[in-house]
Amino acid sequence: MTSAEEIINHFNNKAKLSEFLSQFLELKNRGNSHIAICPFHKEKTPSFTVSDDKGLYYCFGCGEGGNVFNFVSKYKNLTAKESLKFICDYVGIPMTENNSFAKDNNKKKIIEINKVINDFFKDSLSNNKIILQYLEDRKIKKSSIQKFSIGFCMSRIEPLKKYCEQYGYFAEDLLEVGILIKSSKDNSLFNRFGNRITFPIYNNLKEIIGFGGRTTNNSKIKYINSQENEIFKKGDGLYGMTQNLNNIKAENQVILVEGYLDVISLDSNEITTSVAALGTAVSENQILKLWNHLNTPIVCFDGDEAGRKAMKNLTGRVLKILKPGKSIKFINLPDNTDPDDYIKSFGKESFCRLLEGSIPLSEFIWEEIKNKHEIFTPENIALIDKDIKIICNKIEDRNVASEYYRFLKKKKNDFFRNVDNTNFYKKNDTTKLKNFNEIKDINEIILISILIFNSKIMLDSLEDIASLKFKDLKLQEKKEIIIKKIINSQDLKDFELTNHFLDYFSEQKKLFEKVKLDHFKDLNNNEKKELVKNILKNLQLPALIAERDLLKKEMIENIKNIDMPFLLKKYHKLNKEINSIKKREI
Known part of the structure; x- marks a missing residue:
């Protein structure tokens, strides 16, 4: 640790002031704070108050107050260096020699500049109807915009520079805090948060220590933050x-x-x-x-x-x-x-x-x-x-x-x-599912389940799925209902369609959920698409076999057909595809 402020901030992040002071005082809870008999003057009624949220104490009797450093220095009569060492030992951090005066001044300067910059960002938002409309479309209330001091950073740097100059801060100051960035190509300056909605980030003293920014255009990086410095650490x-x-x-x-x-x-x-x-x-x-x-x-x-x-x-x-x-x-x-x-x-x-x-x-x-x-x-x-x-x-x-x-x-x-040793389902579950090896037409059930839980990734395959004729007529009926709903509900999200389908097919809800868990819950979207492609081939297998058998019959009956080389090539291709599907396990 290199400065008193850093040590105190680290203490406030890792410990509660009340727990620390309880080594020396008998503290009692009072609402959101603690009270005790003041150790710095004689009194009968407790007037010494401790706030963990602020990391501060204050005595209403004698006026003594401050943070953990002030308490240790006065209570134990230690030098500044000894007090910091005592605090470091308590929270388990090393202390290094350092003259922190210049650093503390620099931190104060960063906080002051951040406040000026945030005022500019807020003004920019209030004058930008497009961004205000964007926030309104997101159902962000005006009260929330004010509460969180949301702003907007335009891409042009001159208005920001001119505004900050009124308060004595110039381009080099904005570069120092990282709001402006110098291009490595031509040394030109640009806004770190250009064309972004801005979110000021506060410390526990309600000081702005940095910013977050969300893109308003098609930037690949949706969110960015201020660069890290003495007062701003993302973690x-x-x-x-x-x-x-x-x-x-x-x-x-x-x-x-x-x-x-x-x-x-x-x-x-x-x-x-x-x-x-x-x-x-x-x-x-x-x-x-x-x-x-x-x-x-x-x-x-x-x-x-x-x-x-x-x-x-x-x-x-x-x-x-x-x-x-x-x-x-x-x-x-x-x-x-x-x-x-x-x-x-x-x-x-x-x-x-x-x-x-x-x-x-x-x-x-x-x-x-x-x-x-x-x-x-x-x-x-x-x-x-x-x-x-x-x-x-x-x-x-x-x-x-x-x-x-x-x-x-x-x-x-x-x-x-509570698990059945054969099928691994709960014995007392009245809706016990069959072992999947015993379920007929498992490929049809998997396909229906993917349609229910991940309908949006199936859009490219809907035509192929619609053309299939399921053996199970009830599943065929479900498939037709699902496809019709997907086509007519392009504006609905996956989870909204899923909830609709599970309600509609409530009698088989557990079956579909179990199929998802066992077959595609942990697959990413590309893997699910590949699974669908393989299932479609499996379900097309009977039609392929029928086509091959018909072709074989045609070849036998028309042995002298001049198209025989073409028919043979087609037959071998069908045979290869059929064998490939038969070897594949879904």
């Missing part, structure tokens, strides 16, 4: 915490979402307890910061491949630093849905029910372990035991690790106690 901050902190405390709830607009969209839907990581994977520091405010944050990432992968990666980082009483929960959104999509489709009340039914980390991990294995042979069951050990070894707190091992082993034992 430390949480967007929306400053604006939503009071609601988070009042409702005893915090929702971690993926991006800036997720936080703002939820706010526009009157859900005011969300925060977001700053465009990066969630870091340990951000998890610790969440835990400073709430023991069990709820994670609600998008229901796409990237969102599910991010949730899985997050579990690894959380497991490492789990402590007694600290954890996270998860919401699984429908496929290709973000929080805003869900609320628009199902309403705020439905989203709130998802929050109430969020999945504990331990249950989420068990489902991940279980779903890795399609068939529960003795060898795979042994792999589950191995997975449980690997997961528990990631947890540094041995007490928590021991409880996780006990929990996951019990989940495994309970699961297999």
